[in-house]
Amino acid sequence: MRYLIKRLAFLLFTLWLAVTLNFLIPRLMPGNPAQIMVQKLVGEGPVNPQLVRAVGIMLGLPRGTLWHQYGLYVYNLLHGNFGVSYTYFPYPVMTVIAQALPWTLILLGTTTIITFILGTALGALAASRRGTWFDTTATITANFTATFPFFWTALMALYVLGFVLHWFPQSGGYDAAMMPQWSATFVLSAVYHSVLPALVIVVTGTGGWLFGMRNNMIHVLGEDYVRLAMAKGLPRREIALAYGARNAILPNLTGFAMSLGTLVGGSILVETVFSYPGMGYLLFNAVGNSDYPLMQTIFLFITIGTLIANFVADILYGVLDPRTRRGGVSA
Amino acid sequence: MQRPVVSIEDVVVTYRSKRRHTALTSVQGMSLEIGAGEFVGLVGESGSGKSTLANAILRLLTGGGEVERGRISFNGQDLLALSEDALRAVRWQDIAVVLQSSMNALNPVATVRSQFRDVIRAHRRSSWSEQQVDAEISRLLSLVKIDPKYASAYPHELSGGMKQRVAIALALVLDPRLVIMDEPTTGLDVIIEHEILTDLRELQRERGFAVLLISHDLGTILEVADRVLVAYAGRIVEDRPAEALLNHPLHPYTRALLDCYADPGADQVRITYIPGQPPNMAALPPGCPFWPRCAEAEERCKQGRVPPPTVLESGGMAACHHAAAEVAAVDSARISGAVYVKSSTNPNVNREPVITVSDVSKTYHRERRPVVALRGVSLSLPRGTVTALVGGSGSGKSTLARLITGMERPDRGTIRFDGQDIPRLGRRGLHAYRQHVQMVFQDPFAALNPMNTVGYTLIRPFVNYGRMSSAEAFDRVRQLLEQVGLTPAEAFFGKHTGELSGGQAQRVVVAKALAADPDVLVADEPISMLDVSIRAGILRLLDDLRTQRGFTLLYITHDLLSARLLADQVIVLDRGEIVEQGLASDVIRSPQHEYTRLLLRSIPNPRRRMLPPKAQVSH
């Protein structure tokens, strides 16, 4: 319970910090987003000051003292009001994000789980068969795939599997001729379109998990309780799972933080290459269009998503590790 | 002899490291047999190969170790040749183990109950109902004096002693024929260690399983074992019934080991210690590996092969050229090493105190639970005397050492030195204070930075306190090295501290403490991490140095024998409070407090066998 409260406090604190960081970054940086926005709306030619004011009010551009702005900002956040997108004016940022979020959640959610399961399983297998051809092949392959730049792998996949071989579509989230709906054909199309981006994320993302798990597992397999389990005459599988993997998976969960950050970063690149209609591609476009409200809200969402995922991992850790569950010391 | 449960024939185990391209043969041909229901002890120093042998029996070798040669048979089956599946059936069903580190032997993420269950399930006792299984677990836990409610606890919720008891109960779950115990009580408090061994012996007698108990402490082994095997440098050098070994040790090494024990309550305490270093397995001398330390070594010992085991008519064997002769000359009382004698004296402990501790209390907060380490402790260290601070683990003796040396501050109370209250000193004041009060740490390897050379380590105090240049300090370091018996000094100067043996390292630690030319030396269990054979040497060194230099020594220990040897006065600490204090000879010879008596009883004492040997070995 205390563990849960501690993690929750950390989550809330980090959320607050992320929110404040998000508030501060644009205000600490040189350049005035308001001016840029007006410039963009008006375009070339003389700027009518009346128009500038009108546009400024219309967009709800920041005014007042920093504290006042901050108060208003937090108030608006709590009411789900993230401002108006410059590029999608007059739509609020949330409308745009609501369109992109499900795609990323599904793509990143499934690939994260797949990479975790695949990487952990392969890592555990490699560790328990240390020194065999499987171990060598797996670690060397992972060495390569884990260091492949996401976007390059994506480009190659796009070109070879998409353009040359025509096995997979080259971009988008589903066949554009369809209406998004819960029909079998639509879901099938969405899945079909997500195969390439997912493949790229899985291929480049699995290596990290694999190494983490392998190293932990090797460490655990050297522990006395594993030796004791062998002495107990337990079946090999049970030792590897209940004693080895079960303990090794705990530190791997804490490695989640770093891995997730990498995965999220990678997904931005992958989504961009595949023009996948998710948050990453949206962020890329928002930056390109100097759509500051959109860009910052996306960043906030990505951060919150990462934080929550980390929180879930922490809680999972707490559930899996009796030492934290019973209020003992955490590792 | 009864039909042996396990017989080990000429087993050789080599560790190979791919990385360093080295091979280390740590077991160089050991043979032994363990009879049904027999309680066998295997004693040896670190690196003697005793644990390796234990691991080899169930094929649990790690770190690149492999059985190169030999045969390990159980009930006629060669365990080394068994298939993985066949071996799995033998494991635990027939042979169970209790591992060295009680802290790590249990799966941290599984309850005690499930660690019993999986072994029951794995060995096809699936016909048992849940209730039957649980009842059995409760029964086993009760057997080792653990409340059955702990079945649903996780390992981290148990104390060290409880974990070890659980591990023993776990070993008995399938009623094995043999239980291998590899230093099962290392790291536990002396009193708890004693209790567990006592209980174990009782249990073993009741249930009739055989035990192979491995320990570095001959005292412990002799107290409980029917038969004792002594390992040295990867070989068994003596294998005798306990009684016979105790009364007529044949191998000079065994004899030397026995001579390291004495009754602290005797009028005159006399121990010997073995010169030289424990053997370096990577560079053994030709001939008998013990000869460099053996007082009886002759030319033939130094050459050719290792002395073959001499099988004795009286039972057992010894691997020494002298063995046969020894049997004849039973009363031969040749002294195998340097002697350290302590008679009852009446030292003057009424001199003016150099350090006065008044009403000191200290509480730690571990995981939000207050742990009281010291409660209103007052004592004084008379100038030029040795005070032994004695207590079990958790008694607060190390905390007191940390407070006196200024490493920590008490919650309450004063510690006075030269008119200053130590807890109030700032960084500068502490720096000055430490020139006067130095510390010798328990683990010499932990106390020396492996990145530094011996020379650098010893020069620093001179540079810092003596305001000397490195060149000036050099000469002093040389003297110091010679003083602590590290000669020739030049050979040690450039060595990295990791290249030293344990005894050498502890001498460097002592030398480093003396480099500051302190008034007070605090030695926190300085010998407990060392091999038995070299402990007395360090004690002797401390005693000699104190005599020469006249510093005040606070000697912290759980071992009353060493306290008796070294100390003028003894202070006994129990759960943060002083329970008894007085002249060393008085306190140890006629303890007044029950805790002191308990401590005394718990000291491994080969002369006081726990139980009469059950069935003598017969042919």
Added chain:
Amino acid sequence: MRAVVASLVSSFGLLWSNWRARLGLVMVGGFIVIAILAPWLAPYSPTSQAFGRMLPPSAAHLLGTTQLGQDVFSQLIWGARTSLLVGAAAGGLVTLIAIVIGLLSGFLQGWVDDVLMLLTNVALVIPGFPLMIVLSAYIPVHGVGVIIIVLSVTGWAWGARVLRSQMISLRSRDYVASAEFSGESVLRIVFREILPNMTSLIAASFMGAAMGAILGEAGLEFLGFGNPQVVSWGTMLYWAENSSALIAGQWAWIFAPGLALALLGVGIAFINFGIDIISNPKLEA
């Protein structure tokens, strides 16, 4: 210092004895040599636009030319400089920050530790790459220097955490207390007694940070958030992407820089593999 050097030398020996690490050292060393010798190795200036546009690979242009008529092979060679510079500089900065924060936090304990640790944990869970993108959107002028700073600001947390826990484990060692008894100053204890024992950890964290920085830089450059005028593997990919290199059939242009990045990454990963084994002998295969 001598001890540090000595330990480095002996660590190197250990590294060299592991085949993976050896391969990694050779690979990374090769890239370093290429970067240093770029002016002599590259057949042309990487920015010279004197050649035909989008020429296919030939003897004169091993990897063809860009749409601006630059020699891809020459750019590839010069690009090693940027990647290695970013890796070394950002890796170094990240490691430096990690050392300062990790050691401070580990050695001082108390509230300083609490605050620094909170900061570290926060920095650890805030996704770095999106932050880099957002920061780069606000920073008015782009260049390798900015990227190095952004990478450093976002990348230090993991190293700091690892070094802190190592610091805590080391500072409670008796030899640290023992050094205090020798009258050593705090600085000397931290830098002379403790730091040398963390060499392999620091090296590993440097390598990890350098690899992250190299990939991060390439990613940012690829998205166009860097300075596209700088010749680097990231900008090469950016230009290649923007010039439809694949559609135009200039596969070498897009394939080579990515492969170079991957190989450099693999080299570093192999070295780290070796370092891992040194600091954790159990991992030895």
Added chain:
Amino acid sequence: MFTAKLRKGVLALGVGGFVLAAGASSFAKTAKTPPLVIGVEAAGPTFTANFNPFANQRDGRLYIYEPMALVNPYSGQVTPWLATAWHFQNARQLRMTVRQGVKWSDGTPFTAKDVAFTFNLLKRFPALDGADLWGVLSSVSAQGNTVIFDFKKPAVQTLTEILQVPIVPAHIWSHVKNPVTWPDAHPVGTGPYVLQSFTPYQYVLAKNTHYWQANKVQVPKLVFPAGAANQAAQLKLVSGQWQWATLFLPNVQSTWVKGNPYHKYWFPGGAPVALVLNLKKPPFNNPRFRQAVSYAINRRAIVNKAEFGYVPPASQALLTLPAQKSWLNPKLANRGYIPYEPAKAKQLLKSAGFRWNAHGALLTPSGHPVSFTIQIPSGWTDWIQTSDMIAQDLKPLGMSVTVETPQYGAWAANQTNGSFTGVLNGAGGQPDPYWSFYYLFHSNTFGFQSPKAAALLANWNSTTSHAQQLKDAYQLENLMMQETPVIPLFYGANWAEYNTRYYVGWPNAKNPYATAAPYLQDVLMVITHLRARG
């Protein structure tokens, strides 16, 4: 990825965006008149249902709402559309006749009242009035089928702007509370298409059955798929999933045209891209210095390298040539094109009192070394390339020129704040040369002050006589030559690729009746010219 095509959008329309789209491959390819899939400019991976014609994004709404007349963005040629005729009663009053028989897509008839309503809407909501029409208008009213525009002052040239305002139905928009933020998700217009379906990922326009020239519209459906980034967009176009797009394609011959006879493109030159020096700072305030720089730049080389030879070098006269050749002063030497003459540049500098030091560095008459920075928005690759080449060209003259690539926002802000020494930016390029000159000489951005220009512009704006207008234009062109306030380099291209497999009649260099990109206002011209392949 920001490439040339993006920037053209920003310049011409004032909004940044991306070329995008996604495939609609499943449409029957066998039909004679299949839907036309258009890769339009959009800002991201998804659409929002926003068809408010006053929002500054150009996409499907251009096919729904119509203006009074279509103005060719480059030649300025006007085609009457919802208006059939107009004339200036005097320089302060414009009378416009609206077309009869036009209906809104909901069947309501279109009248002059709708026109008057639209303009008065702009008055009520200045945020809609981006061109600041009400800065000169005093009233707009409907009389029968005539709309009367009264001006506060002579403002003849405002006509072009008035003609381009999209007209909205009064019977719907009069109920809209805030037309600025109203997304108009179900648009009702007079145009050839109506919204058939919308998802964030694709929307479809179908033919408007009420359209007033329905017989001219042969494409039954327009499909706008969302979001594809550079490489993916190009792949879509090349693989035939898009039929009409505006994409920068390097090596367009080999990547697009080669191997497919239906693949066509036309990249007409548009707004001049110019080197702009900060005229408030010495030595850039010296016209001779600017002329020298102009002579030292090898425009032909820049065009060939940085622009792939897709566009021609630009004339110093600021006009978009040849589209606006009717406005060109025939006496202008070499039609205003500045040749590459480094020697002349040197001589100009010498005559202006510049010197060179021992290291060959150029010094101003007051002895300061000459150096400046050219700022280009990050990622505008061909401009960066251009600046690099300018820096190379100026090096022999002893000028040290560096190139910086700030973010778009900083680049724009730096110009507004005057914190720059040099930038590349668009100049001119308005359909009506008046506005090109007006923006250049009237705006304070570049710091050029000229009473003479102001007088000429005022005269031009107050006369309805074309001859007089020409005279004013000629003089302003002369001023451009003498003062060189900006240094035009080349004409920004207007990328357009189209597929003639099913539809023919596209504009091209031989038949430049409209620009060819799918996002400029004259798309209505294109769509009414397209015919199914016979």
